[in-house]
Amino acid sequence: MIHPTPRLRFAPSPTGPLHLGGARTAMYNWALARSLGGAFVLRIEDTDRARSTDESLQIILAGLAWLGIDWDEGPEFTAGGRSFGGGDFGPYFQMQxxxxxxxxxxxxxxxxxxxxxxxxxxxxxxxxxxxxxxxxxxxxxxxxxxxxxxxxxxxxxxxxxxxxxxxxxxxxxxxxxxxxxxxxxxxxxxxxxxxxxxxxxxxxxxxxxxxxxxxxxxxxxxxxxxxxxxxxxxxxxxxxxxxxxxxxxxxxPLILNPKGGKLSKRDPGVKSTLEYRDLGYPAAAVFNYIALLGWGFSADRDVFTRDEMVAAFQIGSVGKAGAKFDVDKLHWMCGEYIRTWSLDDFLTASRGHVEPLLADGAWDANAGFLRNALALFQERVQLLSELPDKLRWLFEDPALDAAAQKNLGKHADAPQWLAAYADLLEGMDLPPSFGGDRAAFDTAVRLPSPEDDAPAAAGALTPNQLGDATRALIAELGIKFGQFVHPVRAALTGTNKGPGFFDCVWLLGKDAAVRRLRAHGRA
RNA sequence: GUCCCGUUCGUCUAGCCUGGCCUAGGACCCUAGAUUUUCAUUCUAGUAACAGGGGUUCAAAUCCCCUACGGGAUACCA
CATH class of the missing domain: 3.40.50.620 (HUPs)
Incomplete structure (x- = not known):
């Protein structure tokens, strides 16, 4: 007998969002189809008239497309310039x-x-x-x-x-x-x-x-x-x-909640796939993570690409026991993926999360500045939705968190140091703060790399030069670097964590830095 | 109730089919250390598991049985 062409299907009912369990079922079908060189069909089981909605259908299609689970046959759908669906075995809606x-x-x-x-x-x-x-x-x-x-x-x-x-x-x-x-x-x-x-x-x-x-x-x-x-x-x-x-x-087997019980509405794994997208989870990371819920790529590797999965996938090696959904590992995985992105990809993906902080048109008008700013946070986030809170201090004067308050009050002389630093910065060729004309400073600089620390315009100050001047002041004050840096960082950024100190000052720019130092300082 | 499936570090898992290479490997989490101006990254080290009980065997995480626990099914839902 001739072996028929392998044909697999995922057959959701459009009665609710596509949660991660459903996405994983779709993925295993997809991976088996791809590994066998067969077809992957999407069929819509909409015979429950009372509960089926077109909205759910669209969410399911968008969720699958987002994860890169593409279907050869089924409902027609276009996303990101790619079309899915069609096929000769339809209709693919049961009600038809x-x-x-x-x-x-x-x-x-x-x-x-x-x-x-x-x-x-x-x-x-x-x-x-x-x-x-x-x-x-x-x-x-x-x-x-x-x-x-x-x-x-x-x-x-x-x-x-x-x-x-x-x-x-x-x-x-x-x-x-x-x-x-x-x-x-x-x-x-x-x-x-x-x-x-x-x-x-x-x-x-x-x-x-x-x-x-x-x-x-x-x-x-x-x-x-x-x-x-x-x-x-x-x-x-x-x-x-x-x-x-x-x-x-x-x-x-089904995906279980962290307690080992049945997944219910409030559990993380039942969030709609699109919610993960909107919260800035990288699609590839979500894909990778749910693949791991019941299947292992190899004994010593957890991170793999779609293609690698297809090449290695065997349905028989999917486990028989239910797996608990572990948000920590998912988030770790997201950070892993974000760190592998090019800065340009990171910028593109971040835009939707950061732009709401800015005035209309400000994203494009401040491209150089934002590029430098975001570069500092690529290895400091696991989800893109963390970005707004981490960047807000660049655009508006921050409220001090508990740790920052503490740092600021640690030494009685701190207000004098702040004032002295304000004096120093005021006299330097420091970039203006966000919104100002920073063209001379921000062109193609990627802060974390010293070799890139070369502004296009001659005479414009670099973060490293700022560092030299700051260290000189600290020596003059006769204090230790750490004593100085912690209260100053607190006054400038409102928190005790974040990128390198000089990068922060340089990025914040002269006017905002001086203003905040004066607000917390005393001559 | 009845039937089906499962049970390896806290979590995801490798090993189980084809017993010996398992003083049980990797990853997340956690802890400690290194690096750093903080955080993050990176690196190093550490804690931690074969559900319990019987059997088979020279030898069992691996094969068999029982118990316990968990999940699923038992719809004019899918």
């Missing part, structure tokens, strides 16, 4: 495939694999309650309408009851399923009831639509959450009833 489901229902009804059931939701709830009360080992539909006569059905219809359609399961049969992750598992159909394929009115339910679509879309492998494990058994029997081979199944 109702004719197809209807045709197969007729076939199954005719062959006896399916039958009409007239039970109402109330009746079924009552049945379940009775079973529970009687401590029955089986809880579920008891097959009471399995073999209704034509007369009985006519009677129900006459009462105006619209039937649902159920799949007839074997009563007592051991079904052996092979799972790519769990291995061979045996399930007795005694545990499974005759499940509903189609709602009254004709809209199909998950297990039925899913199988029809997997057949029509020629799906060869299904990777999904372990909550679908038993659905796999039901689906396998339906595939057989329809005369088709069942795809290979792989059921992956």
């Amino acid at each position: 495939r109702l004719d197809r489901y209807a045709a197969l229902v007729e076939q199954l009804l005719a062959s006896g694999h399916a039958y009409k059931c007239y039970c109402t939701p109330e009746e079924l709830a009552e049945l379940r309650a009775e079973q529970k009360a009687a401590k029955s080992s089986f809880i579920g539909y008891d097959g009471r309408h399995r073999d209704l006569t034509a007369e009985q059905r006519a009677e129900k219809e006459a009462q105006g009851i619209q039937p649902n359609i159920r799949f007839r399961m074997p009563d007592d049969e051991v079904v052996r399923v092979h799972d790519l992750i769990r291995g061979d598992v045996e399930v007795n159909t005694k545990q499974l009831d005759d499940w509903v394929m189609v709602r009254p009115g004709g809209v199909p339910l998950y297990n039925f639509a899913c199988v029809v679509d997997d057949i029509d879309m020629k799906i060869t492998h299904v990777v999904r959450g372990e909550e679908h494990f038993l659905n796999g058994v039901k689906q396998r029997l339906l595939f057989e009833a329809l005369g088709h081979e069942c795809p290979q199944y792989a059921h992956i």
